[in-house]
Amino acid sequence: MWRDYGVSADDFYAVRPECQDVPKTRFKIKAGKTLSTRRWHAAFNEEGYLDIGKTLDRIQRGGIHPTIRGEVWEFLLGCYDPLSTFDERDQLRQHRRQKYAAWKEECRQMDSVVGSGRIITAPIITEDGEPIQDPIVLYEAEKRGDTSNPCFQNSEDDQNILMAEREGILGLECLDGVRKESKVTAPLDKKVIHWKLTLHQIGLDVVRTDRTLVFYENQKNLSKLWDILAVYAWIDKDIGYCQGMSDLCSPMVVLLEDEADAFWCFERLMRRLRGNFRCTEKSVGVENQLQSLASVTQVIDPKLHQHLEALGGGDYLFAFRMLMVLFRREFSFGDSLFLWEMMWALEYDPDNFTMYEEQDNSQEKNKAPRLKPKSSRQIGKFERENKRNKSKTPDSPLPISVFLVASVLKNKSSKLMHEARGLDDVVKILNDITGNLDAKKACSGAMKLHKKYLKKAKTP
Incomplete structure (x- = not known):
């Protein structure tokens, strides 16, 4: 039962032997920190209601065991309502397929x-x-x-x-x-x-x-x-x-x-990110997040922001890739999965999922009555901070991905300030982080910057 704890995620996502220069995964499966199969199954009651609060803290601390990662992601991304039964989810799964x-x-x-x-x-x-x-x-x-x-x-x-x-x-x-x-x-x-x-x-x-x-x-x-x-x-x-x-x-x-299950998981992720891909003749959707990144950096590290502007990087286009594909190129495959699930656990809020169903009204009427969430434990730490500081963020709260990029820039601030003499230098310095980032430390840094940003943000 415990024999795979402490092993690398690379053992689950095998790399082709001829690919020797692929970054090794830092993520380790750790007993007491990683969400295990036993812990996951214990979070459901007999009818199938999920106490997701029991799992969020564990995911935020140590990620998800690879053997249950797919089914946990379906809940983190809003494919299924944790306050639904086994039977309801089975019916919905078949309907979606x-x-x-x-x-x-x-x-x-x-x-x-x-x-x-x-x-x-x-x-x-x-x-x-x-x-x-x-x-x-x-x-x-x-x-x-x-x-x-x-x-x-x-x-x-x-x-x-x-x-x-x-x-x-x-x-x-x-x-x-x-x-x-x-x-x-x-x-x-x-x-x-x-x-x-x-x-x-x-x-x-x-x-x-x-x-x-x-x-x-x-x-x-x-x-x-x-x-x-x-x-x-x-x-x-x-x-x-x-x-x-x-x-x-x-x-x-x-x-x-199952191909259909993979499709619906991807579809739910795209509900969060599709705005980044929206293009018009005048702009690309991700520019909104780049502008938000500029605003955050200006608040938490004004000297770095001024330096980047002086180099002609005030539009922050050098961070385009990080936001578009959620750091897939900066981390190994296993570490990028670890990063994503920590992000989603930190951001988790059932209120953000506007639609769990595609079934018709007649099926909806026959559903079992919903249970109410017991406490704020059913919400991720990042979202709890946003709710507590709602007056400081009158518009839609910024996603944690913006603060992740801000955290990377903050960590590289000294190098950027002293060595970057043009945008090419900025890109080179940021490219050097590939395979050298720690996903857990990145999330921790993003949370600290988020609190600092909210503290410094002016109340309207």
Whole structure:
């Protein structure tokens, strides 16, 4: 029972042996701190009501044991109401699986590659909706004798590398080399054209995402990630698909075996983050958080803020990646999961989940009566601070991710002040933190800065 305590999370998320330069995970499973399977199951009563307050403190202290991580995340992200029964959650799970299956079938009708186990990695239609003959596609690694290096990290050159690797692989849309799709007999709807135009970008991103993991050596897992993102791109008419979403979705595919369950976990995460991906002709959604980061830094470290402004970095675009993909590039895979669950536990508040259900009203009426939360223990520490200081934050409270970035800048403040003579230096200094951050210390630093910020913030 206790034999895996003290071991690294790397033992659960195996890295391909040829990837020697991948940062090691710092997260350790610790008895008395990490939320164990026994503790998790003990938090439910006989009907299935979850006393989530018993789990939040444990997650905030030591994270979640990898064997139960997926099911705990479903509660942290608001997939399920802790004040629901086992039966209610089973019914809801089945309802959601059916709904996902219907959406996936709708997508499959538009393009037969969806659900086929294959992945599109090049445009299949023109912007006018005309089909492109012989597009480049991803063949199974063992089928095409893939000798590409799986260990390269995402960079500005990734797309060029990938396209070069696939040079000469033409006309292979299906595993048998034949694209089974009927000819276009009528002009495609604009929404369908827009969706089809994103499919190859999803494919290019999927084959770059977490390539160091043994898990993604399996073509089935790659196609599962691609299918989820393709379906999400179709149902989210406003945002669709944007680069970075594959980094957010990948952990759900790793942790949750059922594809539909992984989809709904990702969908709930996107409810929190989709504003970051909202783009207009004049702005990108994440700019709001970058502006908030500038405001926080100006309050807690005005000299650093002035220095960054003098270097031309007052827009804080150098922190763009950290906020967009929640530090996925700054931490190892295992540590990024540890960081996320601590963040979600600290931010947890049932009031923030506006909708747990998609079921109809007749089913809603038959639900068992809800229990009321016993105390503020049902809310994470970060949210408790926000509620206590509501008068100082009249607008929507800032997410903990902003304070995490502020904490990183604060820790690097001296180096930035003395060594950064331009924005290139700022980027280099921040890039050096990759693999060298401690997730727990980062969360602790974010909490301290949050309190300091609220203390210094002026009451309207």
